[in-house]
Amino acid sequence: MRRRRLKDTSLHQSPQLFSGRIPMASLIQTLAVAEHLNFHHAAQALGISQSSVSARIRALEEELGIPLFERNTRGVRLTEAGRHFVERVTTGVDHLDLAIKTASLAASGDCGSLRMGIHGLIPGSFLDHLVTRYRADHPAIGVEMVEGSARDAIIQLRAHRLDVAFLVGRFDLPDCHSRPIWTEPLVAALPANHRFAEEPCVTWPDLASETFLVRHGGTGPQVHDHIVLRLAGRWPQPVIQRFEVERGTLLSMVAQGFGITLLGAASQLSPTAGVAFLSIDDEPEPVVFSAVWSPQNRSAALRNLLALADEMGRSTQPN
Template identity: 60%
Template sequence: MRRRKLKQDSQGSVFSALLRGRIPMVALLQTIAVAEYRSFNRAARALNTSQSSISTRVKTLEAELGILIFERHAYGVCLTDAGRHFVDRITTCLDVLDDAVKTAGLAAQGEHGCLRMGVHGLVQHSFLAELIGAYRHSYPEVNLEITENTVRDALIQLHTSQLDIAFMVGTPILSDYHSRLIWIEPLVVALPDDHSLAERECITWADISEEVFLVRNSGTGPQVLDHIFMRLGRRPGPSILHAAVERGSLLSMVGQGFGITLLGAASSLTPTHGVVFLPIADEPDPVSFSAVWPVGNVTPTVQNMLDLADELRRSGEFICPPA
């Protein structure tokens, strides 16, 4: 945004006078106090200063502005029409200045502003959902913008400064980016509740090698597809049915018998009609989830999010169902 140039009219301005030191800020504050208390004496007592110093500053201000701000009477003072207009405007300006100072301080501490976050998807009761809820509670003045995307899209948006931080599957090691392992979950299989394997306590990869796997095009879909190929091979490989749907619709398709799918165990915390979730007995590794952000761009809002994630993990409040 183009900055507005500071201009001075032929008679000068209060702002330019402030810049040149001809009008001290204290003179404006004391003038407002006199207007509020309608008395130099009461204003002086409220500000813990002398009446003479306030009177001198107000007279100097009136001379600088070329107007009479107060009418003096034996019982006190009252604003002139010009003085009332001046005090009203200055009070508004000082309120704006005070708000700007407070807001800047909050922004420097990551307590105000905006945090743009990329996620693989939000699952109720998952670590990420709990983290977002805790962050919003701890930093209510931060506008949290959430975008669901694949790892590839998230990295592009981080690179182009469209995102501040992204949470993604895996533990990527990338140049120009920092990454930190945030949490892990066992991998589970979602099957229709009338499937022949649905009554088992757990299954193996061999049990599902002939199944049709439903894989999303977005979110964690690409990582899920890579994992299926890694475990079952590509040629001859498993049957894959790609679906351009969100997680809820994908699980609905599982319940309707279109196929099975892989998910993090947090998904089993939310019951889904017609679907059962089973752990994979011979799956050696849990699913890892990491935070990724650009090198040199650890903003206060990002740092607060990372610190809160560490605190939540250490607290043990989030417990993923074991495989």
């Protein structure tokens, strides 16, 4: 009567069996016997004694209350309950193995995801090369890029919706880490028919009477503040118009004669018809681009990206 009752017992009715009382070794040895259908061969494959395997499986059967194997003089075979048990344990062990491998890859930064805030992505720019190299080095990392202003990016970093942001300027934030990564000269974008378009360069006094076009998003706020700083004290004050447009549209507006704008030198790598890019001769320093991230973010994927950014940034510095 006892044997019949135990045979009819469903494994699904006993979730407590996997609460930690059954050693993993017992499950592994059960799978080995199920594979070889021979206690001696299973013990050899595991590098342990046959008596140890037999004792463990007997203890497991007693713990479960069901026979997993039928033993006879010709060998061993799985019972019907044993077959179902082994199928599910095999799946569970496979899932556990995958979980361990995935955790190991995530810990080393070789799988997972990375959310990156950017000011824009220009083909051939430092940031473009950085993303290309990182994705080549870590193909299992899903990279997501979000374009926006520095203010928006910092808000998202603080809310843990971004892992890192590459922003214009230097930052000294009490709750974020940051460091400069690369620099670019500042250039003025003028209409191709502008009176200075054929000059080798311009100066800030040359630009003082121009209408400046800046974006609300992206690097627009920093460009706005930079213009005000460089032309402070002049009268009349500079005319600065702000638009809710993307970089490409802003350059098209420059080409059409709405005004001029300021950009990092990488913008010249993506020429726009009707626009001339000129260096600013009296601009005292290049534009700094910094990485900003939360100190609470211990992601290995982020750590690998920052290490690569530092390496590439050093290689672009003049000797």
